[in-house]
Amino acid sequence: MRELPVYQVDAFTNQPFGGNPAAVCPLPAFLDDGLLQNIALENNLAETAFIVPSASDDVDYELRWFTPSIEVQLCGHATLASAHVVFRHLHPDWEMVRFNTASGLMTVVHAGDFLEMDFPNLHPKPMSGPEGLAEAMGAAPSEVLDANTGDDDLLLVYDNAQTIRTLAPDPLKMAALSPYGFIVTAPGDDGIDFVSRCFFPNKGIPEDPVTGSAHCAAAPYWAQRLGKQELRAKQVSARGGDLWLKVVGDRVKISGQAVEVMRGTLLLP
Structure with missing residues (x-):
């Protein structure tokens, strides 16, 4: 039985049970895609984020996002939640984290009570x-x-x-x-x-x-x-x-707050 940490974070709010909840699963390496999808389905939240340490010197973590039914190409609240977990639990001495994603490099800066994400301008x-x-x-x-x-x-x-x-x-x-x-x-x-x-x-x-x-x-x-x-x-x-x-x-800076509401252990066969 494998045991992996999992956190639930309410993003874009400073109050528990507000904002948008996301699950964040730090992993040593990405699991099979089918298993990642099943974990997201089990969590049954709008998004589950999986973060893996990057081998690149230019990136800190690889980040992927899954809804209960599909993997998505861009997600804000689960990125905010992932950064919260990095700053709170994995690297409390960091002031910035760099994520490599399907939509390119996403950086998040820890600025007081806020987290500022650097996202693409989609030019509607x-x-x-x-x-x-x-x-x-x-x-x-x-x-x-x-x-x-x-x-x-x-x-x-x-x-x-x-x-x-x-x-x-x-x-x-x-x-x-x-x-x-x-x-x-x-x-x-x-x-x-x-x-x-x-x-x-x-x-x-x-x-x-x-x-x-x-x-x-x-x-x-x-x-x-x-x-x-x-x-x-x-x-x-x-x-x-x-x-x-x-x-x-060509960028949009998106700032918000986040509140951790749950942490636990994911049990995998």
Whole structure:
């Protein structure tokens, strides 16, 4: 029986049971892909992150992300959770960690109570939405953009924050539009620049509580629309989460907090 550590971290929040929970499994080497997928399914969280020490001098860890059903190419909250585990448990003397991922090098800097991630700017572009989009979402979007995440996600821009809060999309109709995922966003209120919610039925995630990677598309859109490079964002899911964003050329700096809520041992045959 192999015993491996596993941590559960709530990302983009400073309170337990808020934000987006992710499991983080530090490993000496990657296990078989099928076993990694089964572990993610067993955890049954939006994402399980696996980190392995890198053999490269330019990278600290190899990082992969799995939903309960697939491996994904880009994930923010599980990267934040992974960095939290590195800084709290694996290398408490570090101020920065470098992850090699399917989307390239991702660095995370430990800055006081916050962790700042350096992610790609996905430069969303206008497009025509698929037929049946308005019916699936329960409201006609005012603008549709290709979020350019590599996973066929759409950025749907609405007129006001209340529309986002009360949006009640039809899960079956959304699933019928596979392979699309849906990032819905609108101007914010109460000092927030913009709000969002995210639905990824094509990844086995009906609604993701807080989605860091979605802001690689949403932040550049709102930076251009609002004429400002530093933004405050809130994901208004039931759990909710807070993000501080800075658009710098082809990169997006995504800052947030994280709270560890569980640690244990993974038992493998």
